[in-house]
Amino acid sequence: MDRVLGKPRRPPPRPPSLRAGLQRRLAHGEARPLNSPYPVTGNEIRTRFLEHFASREHLVLPSAPLVPHGDPSTLFISAGMQPLQPYYLGLSKPPAPRLASAQKCLRTVDIEEVGKTDRHNTFFEMLGNFTPTGDYFKETAIPLAWELVTQGFHMPVDRLRVTVHPSDDQAFEIWTSKTDIAAQHVTRLGDNWWGLGRGPCGPDSEIWWDRGREAGCGQPDCYPDHCARFTEFWNLVLPEYDQRADLSSPPTTAEAIQRGVKDGALVRLAKPAVDTGMGLERISFILQGKNNIFESDVLAPLVEFFHEHSRKPTQLSERIIADHVRAVTFCIADGVVPSNEGRGYVLRRLLRRAALHGRNIGLSAKLSAGAERTVAMFKDHYPELRDRQRLIIETVDTEVERFARTLEQGMEQFEKVASRGAKTLSGEDAFRLHDSFGFPVELTREVATERGIAVDEEGFRAEMESQRQRSRRNVPQRADV
Incomplete structure (x- = not known):
C-alpha cells in the first residue's frame, strides 16, 4: 500500500549505456527484469509511466474501448x-481526484502522411495523467512530469527542451525554478495554446527531445518547432480559462490573452485542470535510440514481418501495412465490423488500403498473419486481443478476400481510364470505380498519384450527391393512415 500512497520511490542511479547489440535485442521485446532502472521496451515504458503516477496517489484506469461510450459526435476515441x-464537464464524479491511463486511440485525419514521416500513425497509445476536478495544477504537474522524464526514464537534461505559451509566466517560473532545465532551453511559442473556441482553454507546456544538430537545420541556435531536430513527446495541457466569446486576435501572444481577460472573453476557471498526453510510440523510439516510430519495438516487428514476406520490398508500403494492420486488430477487438458507413467504413478503408499496398509489394503472407503478431505483441496489456483473436483473424480474412474479388476488376478498369493519357481522372470515372468496384476515392487517389494523375474529387463528390438524391427519390413514401 505504501507503494501507492507513500513517499515516492527514488530510482537507483542510471546504469552505463547499453551495448548496441543488447539494445537491439531489447527493442524487440526479449525478456529482461521489469524492475530495471532503465526502461527500454514499449511494455516497460508503459508500465513505468503508470507506476510513476500510481505511486503518487493517482488511480490508474484501464483503457476505454476505441468506440466512444455515449458520445455520438465522434467515431473513435482520439485522445487520452x-x-x-x-x-x-461536471456531469459525473471521477473515481478519484487524480487519474492516469494508457488509452487506445485512433485518428485517420493524417492517414496520407502515415509511413512518409517519422511520427504519423493511425492507431496509437496515449499515456496521460489527469486532474478533472483540479486536485493540482501547474505547480505539481510540471515537477511530476520532469521527475518521470529525468529520473524514471533517465533522459539527460541537456537533451531536453521545453516550450510554453508567451503569456504563461507562471509555467516559465516553475520550469526554471522547480526543475533543473536551463532557462535558455525554455522557449515561448505562440502555438502552445489549447482550446476549441468556447469552453475550457489555456496554455500548454511541451517537452521535446533534441535529436542532435545533424538531424535538423544545423544551426547552433535552433529551437523546438523550427526543424526536425527536436521531437515533441509530452504535452501538458493546462486549461485555466473559460472562453465565452471570440478573441479579438489569435491566442498566440501574451497581449491577445491579456485583452481577452480584460474584455471578458476569457474568464479564469475556479478549478483549473490538468490533461497531459505522451504518445507511447514517440517516447519508445526516443528511449530505444531509434530514428522514427516504425523502428520502435511497438511497430518494428510488424514492419519486419511484411518486409520478409515481400517480393518487391518498399519501405513506404511496409510501414503503411504495419500501421493499418495494427489499427484494424484493435478496432475489431473493440467490436467494429467492416461496412460502408461510419466506423465500419474507416475499418474497411484501412483494410483495403493495407491490401492494396500488399499487392504493390507482392506480399506472400496474409494480412491476418500480421494481426496475429499484433495480438502476440500486445495481449498482455490488452487481454481483449487474446480473447477475440479468432474473430479478428476471421474478419480480416473475409474482408480481404471480398476486396480481392473486385480489386483486379477495379485495377483493370483504372488502367483503361489511365491509358487515355488524361492528366486528370474525372469525377465520373472515380465514382464508377467506387460504385461498381468498391474502390474508395482515397485508393483511387493513391493509385492515380503513383501515375502522376490527378483526381477530380469535387466532381466525385457531385456524383455521390447525385446518387443520394436519386436514392431519396426512390424511397417509397408512407401512406397517411
Whole structure:
C-alpha cells in the first residue's frame, strides 16, 4: 500500500549505456527484469509511466474501448482525455481526484502522411495523467512530469527542451525554478495554446527531445518547432480559462490573452485542470535510440514481418501495412465490423488500403498473419486481443478476400481510364470505380498519384450527391393512415 500512497520511490542511479547489440535485442521485446532502472521496451515504458503516477496517489484506469461510450459526435476515441470528459464537464464524479491511463486511440485525419514521416500513425497509445476536478495544477504537474522524464526514464537534461505559451509566466517560473532545465532551453511559442473556441482553454507546456544538430537545420541556435531536430513527446495541457466569446486576435501572444481577460472573453476557471498526453510510440523510439516510430519495438516487428514476406520490398508500403494492420486488430477487438458507413467504413478503408499496398509489394503472407503478431505483441496489456483473436483473424480474412474479388476488376478498369493519357481522372470515372468496384476515392487517389494523375474529387463528390438524391427519390413514401 505504501507503494501507492507513500513517499515516492527514488530510482537507483542510471546504469552505463547499453551495448548496441543488447539494445537491439531489447527493442524487440526479449525478456529482461521489469524492475530495471532503465526502461527500454514499449511494455516497460508503459508500465513505468503508470507506476510513476500510481505511486503518487493517482488511480490508474484501464483503457476505454476505441468506440466512444455515449458520445455520438465522434467515431473513435482520439485522445487520452476523451473518455474522461464527463468528469471535466461536471456531469459525473471521477473515481478519484487524480487519474492516469494508457488509452487506445485512433485518428485517420493524417492517414496520407502515415509511413512518409517519422511520427504519423493511425492507431496509437496515449499515456496521460489527469486532474478533472483540479486536485493540482501547474505547480505539481510540471515537477511530476520532469521527475518521470529525468529520473524514471533517465533522459539527460541537456537533451531536453521545453516550450510554453508567451503569456504563461507562471509555467516559465516553475520550469526554471522547480526543475533543473536551463532557462535558455525554455522557449515561448505562440502555438502552445489549447482550446476549441468556447469552453475550457489555456496554455500548454511541451517537452521535446533534441535529436542532435545533424538531424535538423544545423544551426547552433535552433529551437523546438523550427526543424526536425527536436521531437515533441509530452504535452501538458493546462486549461485555466473559460472562453465565452471570440478573441479579438489569435491566442498566440501574451497581449491577445491579456485583452481577452480584460474584455471578458476569457474568464479564469475556479478549478483549473490538468490533461497531459505522451504518445507511447514517440517516447519508445526516443528511449530505444531509434530514428522514427516504425523502428520502435511497438511497430518494428510488424514492419519486419511484411518486409520478409515481400517480393518487391518498399519501405513506404511496409510501414503503411504495419500501421493499418495494427489499427484494424484493435478496432475489431473493440467490436467494429467492416461496412460502408461510419466506423465500419474507416475499418474497411484501412483494410483495403493495407491490401492494396500488399499487392504493390507482392506480399506472400496474409494480412491476418500480421494481426496475429499484433495480438502476440500486445495481449498482455490488452487481454481483449487474446480473447477475440479468432474473430479478428476471421474478419480480416473475409474482408480481404471480398476486396480481392473486385480489386483486379477495379485495377483493370483504372488502367483503361489511365491509358487515355488524361492528366486528370474525372469525377465520373472515380465514382464508377467506387460504385461498381468498391474502390474508395482515397485508393483511387493513391493509385492515380503513383501515375502522376490527378483526381477530380469535387466532381466525385457531385456524383455521390447525385446518387443520394436519386436514392431519396426512390424511397417509397408512407401512406397517411
